[in-house]
Amino acid sequence: MFPWGDSDSELIEVQGPRAAIAKPKSFHAHGVHFWEIGSDKRLAGAILHHCRSGIGKLRACTGGDQLALFKIGITHDYDSRFDLYRSHGWEKMLVLFYSSDLGQVEMLAPAKHVAAIAAAFAKTSSDGALSAIARCPQNDAERAMQKALCKFDLTLDAPVTYVNVGEQCLVPCLKPTDYVRTLNERGYLHRLIGCPIDSSAGALSEFWARLSKAEPQLEVCQDLADGLVDPRTLIPVYIHGDGGRTYKHDELMIFQFQPCMGHGTMHSRPVKPNSIGVSLKGHSFTTRFLFGVLQKAIYSNDPSTFERFLEHMALDLQSLYHVGVKHERTGVVFKFCVIGVKGDLPFLAKAGNMNRTFLHIRKRPFLPHSPEDPPSFFKLDVLHLYHLGVGRDFGASSLVYLMTLYEAESIPKAIEKLNSDFKSFLLSSKKVVHFKQITKDLLGYISSKAYPVGHWNKAMDTPVVVQFAEWLVEKFGGESTPDLLIRSGCKAIGVCMRTMLSSALWLDRSEAKIVGDAALHFAQCYGKLVHYFSRKVSACTIWCQNYIFGTISH
Template identity: 25%
Template sequence: MDVVTANKLVETDACKSIALKRPLQPPSRALSTSLRRQNPRQVLQPYLDGSGTLSEIHSRCESIGRIAFKLPPLGSLSGKALKHCLHELDRLFDAQRPLIFKIGWTHDASWRWANDIYGYARSIDKWTNMDVLYVAKEPFSAAMLEAALIEKYQGREGCRNVQAGGETTQFPSCGPDDHYMTYASCASAVRSAKNVVKDLGNEQAQGVGGLLKLAQCSEHNAERDTRAVLVNHFGLSLPIPIRKHTVEAETVRGKPFELPMLHLTDWAKYLLKSNSWHLLAGLRRPDRLREEKIWQAWWENYRAIDPTHVAFEMEARGELLLSRTAAMVLHGDEGRGRRRQAFLVVSYKSMLGRGSHPAKRAAKKAKAVKKPYIKHETNLLGHTLTTHFLAGVLPRNQYGEDDCIFDALLAGAAEQAKEMCTTGVTDREGRKFNMFVLRTIGDWPWLAKSGKLCQTFANAVKKEQQEANQMCHLCCAGPDAYPFEEIGTKRPRWAATVGRQEPFYDTPAMAIVPHTPGRLAEHYTFDVFHTIHLGLGRNFLGSALALLSEREPARGIDERFNMLTEKYLAFCKASSHPPITHRLTKDLIQWPSTTDYPSGGWYKAALTTTLLEWFETLDGSFDADDEVMSLAMEACKALNGFVRLLFRSGAWLSAEDAGQAAQLALKYLRRYSQLACWAQREGRTLWILQPKLHCLHHMALTLWEHSQASKKSLNPVCCSTQTSEDFIGKPSRLSRRVAAQTVIQRVLERHLQNSYSEWVKAGLLVETRRR
């Protein structure tokens, strides 16, 4: 949605709008007139009813408190919309002058105002407000309106517009606004080019780069021909070759199936060729000596916690230099493809990056004067197309529960990981560089399938009289002798069984990658994102919200949840948190009756974070003798403290921080165990014990073990999947826009084209103009 704003054009979901920002006025004139007057509800409401995304953006804008929607009636013609904008601007100038202003357009007013990268709230001009004047479902009307308003007001005193307006509409994506763009098929682009050439004539069309070539493309195979123009002629794609892996056991029309893939070795070669190896070390610009110092220090820290890893033997034999060896992880998960079917995406990423937003805020608050020369940060910042390296994709209809194509994809990724460990790649100066894929990460079903694990959550008891089996690949937890539910202690019975037996029903593909002898199971690791944000955090909040509703004075359950909703939305507005959901209901926690265990039914991890923070603010609002809510509050504080500590820390936790994190996680587990015991005593179906608690228990005990040995501990966030989940959405969306018959090939091709534009934006590549 595009929005025109005075001072700045603002956009939303599938529409465009023009918005106006006003900065602080000079001290000689006080701001006596409110700039936050909303449109009459009857004018705004039809817009909100017609677009769920606009409704969400409007809610975020309300929580910010600096953005006002002053829209013309829905369906206004061009002349009326222009007259409305002129009237609003003239009224603003009459009421508020002197002031400085800027006119523009964006896809998301709240993001454009508040983002940490170039948000107006952080601008040196000190903007104070933004007015949204127009909303449209496509970018062009907003761009034209922007240009018209700039043309009229650019000469007015205080105008900060430099360009004529409408420039950004020529780009196919706008960074964080990508999901709000309108996409056109290749065939329609070819038809449009043909029509333009027909109108202009060949002679004039030659002056528009690529127009004639695009017009010469075939409409019947537009994908192939437009790629030839964009990639082969203009070079608008990363030059990573698409290799074919032959799957002999699978045939197509009597011939062996060929699986297109992107090789890790080709990614590594391109990183060296483009002078971008520094990406893997979390640096913004190349610095050969610093990169080597960073990786050498990283591996020395890793040696302390895994001294028998094969990388150190290879270094001793002179087969590699740890200072030129990057530590990587392999991630896999399913996104939503065509017709809502699963679409598998497998990728690599570095364990090091540019940090996280909480870490940046903590560093800013500490007012560190000088940044450390050797820094080890987590990999949660930067566009995921520049921090992740795609290996392959598969639509769900091409792999099953036991499918050779799925195995071939993993085998190809494993072979590449092995080659980067053993052979590596060399740069133009003959220096050798390696990568070690140390972990495979993802949700538990992915770990079970990719690792061929026979000890998984699927073995957990689901009904009475069912025999308990081992459900963890790292230990023997599960049976009555080693219950995973024993979470309230640092010395659970299953701790003595860690690494005792192999958990594989078959040899996994990643077994060929050099690893610590006898510890292959540790290669498949649990991650914080699925364990907490999409796991036990939702379980905790389900019971917590159920009990909170019982403490509201209303009689009906719906009324009680409405009262909770009011408190939650008030918190979001006061703290500038996007509420994500505008209603707390018993359906949200999957609680149809008191005989069912409540658990959060949402799939937005950010909602878990926001609800946990809100619940913590309720401390002190319960009766002193309310035992269960006191325990729940202590558990919430411990869990929030654990997550905050991890995300504001670097890639390595000091022994002190590791010990503190372990204590917080263990405290949460103890309190949750007490809550479960309380529910059992009271006969309540609350505080369900799920296997995800066991995953957190493993993390906590590992951190505790390292802290007791005075060792640094690898931050679990290094293996977390927040950004990887964002990454898989991009190829998955592409799969819905290409032909089903060639979906793998086309998705890889388009992914490389999309990545090229992001690499250019990030300053990793410099575009050259070609005719």
């Protein structure tokens, strides 16, 4: 890189991460340069606009797009990072923004991109809010956009509460009672019911009538039978927990609640009045309601903090069962009942050890578990069971086997051909994935004697990979036993998932039979594949069979 300087941009150099910024004696003494750092109080849009301007000027001064190779990124220690780069032949580092506030750096959300998208749609829409967002200036989009969102009532200002989970450890959260009260005041309570308020009585009555037949042993079903609660105004919800990642991939646990009923999925048939769909259609902000997040650094050293945080959530939800909330327009008092807990394995493992919190909180019945079968309160989650579980490993294993059909001279060559076909598949099917390419690490392909385990992180990548495996078998026209089993298994799980996603919350008899038969066929194909390849990898036989038939948790 070559430095520049004029009335609009002043290049300055520092001697270390914490050194005072001062004009340098020589631009080449250290190699790290700053450009127009200015104030660190600017909003994200102004900062990104400044950085974009700096990059554009750098490219112009180094000969245009083709004559300079550069990288753009974020680092907490530019000196150490540049020392590493310099050892690999890099010449200069240009620092475009500097802040000691980590949160400010992490939250450089490009609101100007939202404004650009709004501008594209505003051309064909008369919506005032869309037009106002489209007019937000590129160099200060956040401030203008916040005003536009408030003007058109597009914010939900639920209060933040800090709860004590340990000694001198306060964690922010959005209490369900505050969340529900805010939704009610703003006219959005129907988001938690899953249908319009005026048709909610019939939908809720149908839900509890069906649940009482399916699980009559639940305490809440007994209370419904005894007339202690009104099924027309009792809203069922789930507690949902899932792991996530934060700064430097540190782990955290996400706590939220979600309605059981909704408007279906993007694949389901239109939901008619009084009918019930699953709660998947629409933005996740309208189907999942955050309670809070807990960093692993907090609960790994003191597991009781996890229990305290969850107990705060449980006790608050309990008040929504006993007290409820009065609907602003109709005056009807709606109450809420948690009918289960679902999530990923780490969350369920921790929650499952907390019977006192989940099943015996002070006033009965907060959680409608079965006294004879308490573990049934924890529900299977298809997303984790298939998309991030057995389906991911089935897809990875299938691709590892199908690479042999290329008859390549080496594994890297086979993976190269596999990626070439994968690109063709994505183009022809108009599918998208969240990873750049297929690699040995992505497939968990350690060696020919190891069991492949898929390592992609996005759940919706799994059906794409499985469909690609089916596409490969059909392309090569394979008729061997593994080829036929893979193709048959792929087709079966496709039928199973498409049927569920196109159906209402309650499957009818014909849909249930299709789903059950297809799921069983997929499991049988997977089991036969395990048996077939166990002759080559005998050490994996027992593990894989137990995995398929459910005797080992995933």
